[in-house]
Amino acid sequence: MLLQFLGLILVTSILLIGLYLLALEIQYRDRPGNNLVATVGQWQLREQTPTHYQLVGEMELINRTAKLEIMVPQVSAEVKLLSGGSLQGVTTQIRIVSCHPDEKARSDDYWFAYIVKVGKRTTIDVHIDIHGADLSQLKTAWVQVHYLTYGPQGRITKTRHVVVPFQFPDPAESKNWRSTPTAEVLPIRTHLLTELDSPVDVVRRYVSPNAKPGDVVTIGESPIAIMQGRFRDPQEIKPGWAAKRLCYLFLPTSSLATACGLQALIDQSGTVRVLAAFLVGAIAKVFGKPGVFYQLAGEQARLIDDVTGTLPPYDQFIVLGPENPQQVVDLIQQETGLAAAIVDVNDLGAVKVLAATLDVAIPMLQQALRKNPAGNADEQTPVVLIRPL
Template sequence: MNILIGVGIAIAGLGGFVLFLWLLFEWQYKTRQGNLLEFDSGVWQFLTYEPEHYRLELLLTATNHTRNLDVFLVEVNPILSLLSSDNLDEIHSKVQLRSRHPNTGSRNDNYWESYIVNPNQSTGVEIQIDLSGKNLEELKTAWVRVCYTIYGPAGREEKIKHCIIPLQFPDANQRERWRPTPDADVLPIRTHILSAGDNPVEVMQRYVISHAQAGDIVTIAETPIAIMQGNFYHPSDIKPQWLAKRLCYYFKSTSSLATACGLQSLINESGAWRVAFAFVVGSLAKAIFRVPGVFYMLAGEQARLIDDVTGTLPPYDQFIVLGPKNPQAVVDEIKAGTGLEAAIVDVNDLRRVKVLASTSGVSENLLNQALLMNPAGNAAEQTPIVLIRPNTPT
């Protein structure tokens, strides 16, 4: 009997040891970085900008962020979509792909030759877009989907990098019409369709300075700031998990959290435990105490700011756009670069004005009054900036 007990203890001990090794092995696997190769937002420029001929160059950098593993960039395939206010029948487009590998030549036949990117190293991709035709002035944006395949320890993965390039630029010096409000005049300012290649200070210098004077306040919507920061994601890049798939059904259909991808984007920012806690407490507060909005107070700032698919003008209507990162730093940079007091705001047609960040000389009461009727609009006005001129010095 003692022998049997001893054997049983030995087997149990061996089983526990094997289980420990298995859990350790799984933990190591889960914490490995895998195929962590990513593209940056890219930089672009016009090589030719003539009435019937545009030629653009888009340069992207792919970086292997793993600590000690090679990742292969085995395929790159750019796909171009043009957005226009007119038909595209007479517009012809051509896309050329070239590699920009360190210390090697590049091919000119649009073929991407597999390339090994070493740990913490980068390689470059050059995409040239040639557009010709009679209606180029009607083109608004070029949407480049850079489809690429990476290969490494985590297997073969297909991904897409989305690049939005503006093609139509309003005249910054065009005379605009000021609109009166009780305490200030407001001027909605039209811009090109902003992208991750834009900088908020440069946008203000380009479109606002010619209309502004000392004492003015410049405001910009939160969504364009997030877009310029690259803080938007295509739903195909978001993988909804267990929590998002189940909780999304409890939000109103008009909410940006009513889809699994929309809610998962919040979970990615705030964390699953925080969102779950906010949901439980918010549900109890609403059901028992009739207090709405507790979830949004507890789930993090992004809960109120996320715009799901269709929430923004094309081509961003295909994306989930989050709120801006570090908005206070952005308004401080705008003031330093323009000399104007500045604010980032969230305004809608329901007469709700939320100030995300503002410089020290801004009166929130004045902003609420001046922006109450949403002069920037919520449709396709393409006027994300509103210049405010107080009737009396602030």
């Protein structure tokens, strides 16, 4: 009896220890460590001469880790310039200046390890000086701010990408109206849209000078997502078991045919939903019903653009679909008075309307966009103005 009693205690102890370890694992997975993020901040060109640009950005580091402090031992930055001509002879110099609320920056620009307390934030200034004999062809600066976080998950290097445009087209230059059976359409050239922009400001700047009452403004789904900051660096995506294996079963041209692309969908829709959609979709395909996976896996399954899916520098990222598209078009109409729609159009004549204000005639819109007037290359015309006949 004693041996049975001791055995029961041993088994119970093992079960309790196992349950405790399982609870710790669940808690660990549900509570991300080192959750310190950098904001896109505010950026401005403080100086712009033919031979010298000075770009300054004010960014924040925010600790969103529950109950834990995060240290920032290192911060650095690099910049990639995009230009319409050669960059030979063009040089860049970068300074990171700490603007901590309780510490003074060192005069030698040394970044000393700093603790960001729970729920607190600190500020950094990024100064970029660009010199060259002729900088008139510079189009964009792609800034990468690297910051090392030190906390419960050890040392983790993160990167905040910021794209800052230098050139802004004149709205009056958009004159290439095209005729369709239902409407006149005008592709409108803009600057390279970034996370620093908002859809309302873009419409005010480029569309309103060309628009008349009754016109409809359409914006591509990827530009909207980019302005919302919904693009991810593949280096920061960690594909799981399902993504690494299922990606081989998609067509090579699909944005889900890579482990990172599929993992981006899993992160949005959840592993269980994507696995269930794949199993049901595979069965449906056997019975001659393709496309069921995309119906079940969520809206993002059709909208994700993998690497190379957009124009530089976003061709290096995975661009997700936009968030709350209906809210975006309603706000555009409220602020500008123009009917609006967010669309996904390709060169094969497929037109998908993600969201539209109530006064938009969807059949007219689809007919007007069928030839994809915005283009899928580097036309940089993400906005199309439609004037119904």
